[in-house]
Amino acid sequence: MPNASKRILVGTAIALLAAAILVFPSLAPNPYILSSGVLVLNYAVLATSWNFVGGFTGYISLGHGALAGLGGYATGLLVVKAGLPSFAALAVAALLVAALAVPLGMAALRVRGASFVIVSIALVLILLLVFQSWASFTGGSRGLVVPRPFDLSRPEHHRVFYYLFAVLLAIAVLAWWLIDRSRFGLGLKSIREDEDKAEALGTPTFAYKLIVFVVSAGFTALAGGLYALWFGDLDPVFQFSILTGSYLVLMALLGGVRNLFGPVAGAILVGTALEYFKVEYGDTPLHLVATGVLLALVVLFMPDGVLPAIGDLLKRLDRTKKSSIREVTAAELAEQRKAAV
Amino acid sequence: MSLATHELRKAFGGVTALDGATVDFHPGKVNALIGPNGSGKTTYFNCVTGMIKPDSGRVTYKDRDLTGKAPHRIARAGLGRTFQLCRTFPRMTALENVLAAVPHGGLRSFRTRSDIERAMSWLTRLGIEHLARSEARDMSWGQQKLLELAGVLMAEPETVLLDEPAGGVNPALLDRIGTLIRELNAEGRTFVIVEHNMDLVMSISDHIVVFDRGRPIAEGPPSVIRSDERVLGAYLGV
């Protein structure tokens, strides 16, 4: 496909996506659907933020839920205890979390792989302990009530935050795109592909990982903080839940971590599915089973993501295209996969 | 003096991999490092390029102490290396693989015209320019070896360390790699090559260092090494 027409297609797709997101509130029949939309957008921002680390460097964090919770609590506490205006508090909170990510990253990223995941899980567990125990400061299990930034009726409140989340999503996606096309991004991707090799080629791997982890933490905290301002009630048990992190991983992996819109698509898919099953069937512990099984299936059979896998499949079916080496081996790979099943 | 090591030691648990390796490589020449399996050649490479920290001893390059420095600093100092089992970035295109070696510059696009031209010229020189847009994982073994070399050369190192450049390649490609090394050497690059293929070593090297049990036991031009009894002893286990 010639470059120009491809660009037009991509442009159209982005415009369609943006339009769909923007018209959603006027189409939503009631505030409940709108609030679900806010939740889904929140997930989309979180999954995109997660993808700064997961997608570029291949380091999988199960603790991003905790960073979001931290962003939420920091925002809330800055409003309640320091009396900052809501959105100033949000900005300061994101900076604070990003600053905290520096020592965290230094401990977690100095060595490879496993330690990072261990630290990310430990982060959730320790923050849960601290925020529960330090009740005099955080409110503990009594929760923390974050004052509303605007004096609006509830449906209006949802509408305003829907657009705020949409803006944040646009910024996060833009930042991801900027890094994706940059030399910095290429360095990160080379770390994902082969860290030793990247280092031998002169990439300062530790510094790169640390920087992108901090950026990711910052965006995650922004999403968490915005959520706190929207939702209003924070409780350590729900803010520092290991499940949040696993949903994010599932969303990103499902949508494809190497694609700009992969996590967004994953978030829309998983987020909507979560709400739908909740409304239709209520909740049983089976949602844990479903999450677990889905995650295992993706990890085992489609580690590059479900949407990319479907894309590959369609491409393979479309045999009229000129045959490149890429396609032949994609076919071979699929054969191998089949043989492995 | 260019690359040199002094009394380099490294032990893994109870096993001594390097036992006081003191070596001077000849600048501007093609140096070869040979020795039987397990004689510590790869460990030596890893210590020199910072992938492993030696227990003691020193690594110097152009009179700079590089001991224990991070691998990327050593790479920036002008030492490029390939890996024993060739390593590329599998899910990146050949072009991206080569571009990844450009000294990094923040948020500037990695697709600048001048970088792409330079990368393409290396791919062309190694004869794989037609694969520029293919992902590395879809390339053959030989093509990947050439791609890895192109990546290393893109960083413009003055000294290139090659870990078994002939490993697993067909005779035709072997010839091409040999010729290429000589050409690149003629342009002023120093080479240090770990290699088991004695024909290649003898035909392209100016200077050969023989390792056994973690230290050099002989060195000299191919003609001398060929007839050195210690070398034969080390290889045959006598």
Added chain:
Amino acid sequence: MLLFQSILLGLLLGGLYALLASGLTLYFGIMRVVMIAHSAFLILAAYLAWWMHDRIGVDPLLSMVVTVPLFFAAGVGLQRLLLTRLRPATLTMMSVLLTFAIALTVEGLLGYAFTGTQRRVQLGYSSASFEIFGARIAVVKLIAFVLAVIALSGLYVLMKRTRFGWALRATIQHRDAARLLGIDTERVAGYGFGIGLATAAVGGTALSLDTTIYPSLHWHWIGPLMAIIVVGGLGSVPGAAAAAMVLGMAQSLLQIPMGTTWAQTVFYVALFATLAFRPQGFFGGRLAQRF
């Protein structure tokens, strides 16, 4: 007096930690896998013990006759059927995700089968205890400790005195070299996983004697256990056991001045400190440097 009591409690707790952490270390040594689901299986074993006691009326200790072989088989299956499918290049990351997914699944199934209600085995000797130098030791805690010690000693003998143990240690230290020595490393790895999971069965039974269980309890175990294996030096079984005793004791003693909740943070503080200042751990284990 309170101090002595706390030391005793710490010792008893440390024994259980040591057993569980050694299982976790075994997996890591064999395959460089951080097995998040280890504690989920621990809770599963505890549930099975509770269920057999509650429904069939057998002593929880007897449930091991079923759970230990069952878990051994499950461990072998887990390694051979699932983990070997992952690409070696991304094994460490993806295996964490995979075992995490397994943990979620086990937790969900437990919740589905037994609801989220807290359960506790009620034994005739639940509240029995005896006195030693002014401190009191509960019978159930002592049984749990003895169980852990027996299992650990068994593991030690197996590792040091048997041919299989030799093959296992060789596989842990250098897989390729072990293969050259004619060891079927794949099979050894599978059995190693089986043994690891069998320790969870023993641990779970010990756990069921004295604590309440509920499906999401495993998160409260996996955190401390991960901290222990990092502090002990990833891949070193004696290191893990030593770290377990030290940290278990520290937790118990810190409860006196700091209270229950804050005392738990000692594991995480130790984890972060170790990674920041001494990533290879404090009790040997050279594997840690690269992971």
Added chain:
Amino acid sequence: MPINSFRAISTATAVFALALGTAGCSGDDQGSSGSSDPIVVGISLPLTGDFSEPGKGVQEGYEAWAKVVNDKGGLLGRQVELKILDDQSNADRVVADYEQLIGKDQVDLVVGPFSTRLVVPSARVAEEYDMLFVEPAGAAKEVFEQGFKNLFYAAPAVANDHYNHLAEHILALPADQRPKTAAYAAMDDPFAQGTAYGLKEKLEAGGVKTVVNEVYPPNTTDFSGIAAKVAAAKADVLVGGSQYQDGVNLIVALQQLGYQPKLAAFSTAPTNPEFAKAIGNKTTGILSPTGYSQDAPYESNKEFVEKFKAQFGKAPEEDQANGYTTGQVVAAAVTAAGCAEQGECQKKLVDWLHSNKVDTVVGPLSWDQTGKPQGAHMIQQWVDNDIKIVLPADVKEADFVYPKPAW
């Protein structure tokens, strides 16, 4: 890496379809209710997760109430229909639930969920949609400090006042019998802590020294450390701010250490049917506050116990009574105001409750401006393998046992 155009487009299409789809399929929910339609009462309850046990109890209470009302011809001549959603004991979900009930399902009335943690977020949803919010479980004082105007707690007393009768009784003991020291262990939960700290404040003011004051996280399973401290301090009084299992665990751990207090009080746990067996039947003397008794002489209570037994085949406990009480309160307001739908009506209901007293199965209830009820709980004690009311004196079924026999 270029974005794959196919993927981008399919994603966008999916989102768009989704936006249109959800918009389309949910549009038909907004029918307004005519006078013969049932009155739909929306409820979110924790039917799974941490609070699932009490959650199910409250559910039974609501169901019993609906049945009793409907059997008598309903409210305002309309049948009552319950719409119950499960919130998994999760605050995010409980808010989404009420959002759905009020916004999407257009229920006529909403009543509260279980657990203080969930009451505050859900009360805010109701408040912001101007809905009356009567709730069966938010007993902690924080609930009444949020400035809610539409909230009413349908029980005799908030958590901090549960032990009022016990505190009075202890402090009225002759000086030589009065306990000198007390140990407190409370779960980190607003309700459980509230009960223990309410008593703590009063005993401290009365000169009973606090020697141990421990807070443990909700999921604590190992109580040996806390027990060791309590036992070492040899406190005369032990107060457990507990739910069920943690209370049992603490008692067993204390038994293991051979600690014998003169008085032991636990919130919630001792009233559980399995309590006695769980601690080896050594229950005599253990105290617990309760807001409800099956034998209470209030008019509607007899009917409740009878109908409940017929419907569920067992006697109602406090959770069930709380749910039932909530229904009674709402019903009283609806009957008085003569309406039950969203909008103007809700304000009438709220105003009526602020200025009136309602007779319920736990006695007459009235509220202050924050929705806080004005009463105290009864104190029950295990005597002869049964739990009986011992305080206050005018409703007692047995005499107060002090000091407590060994466990």
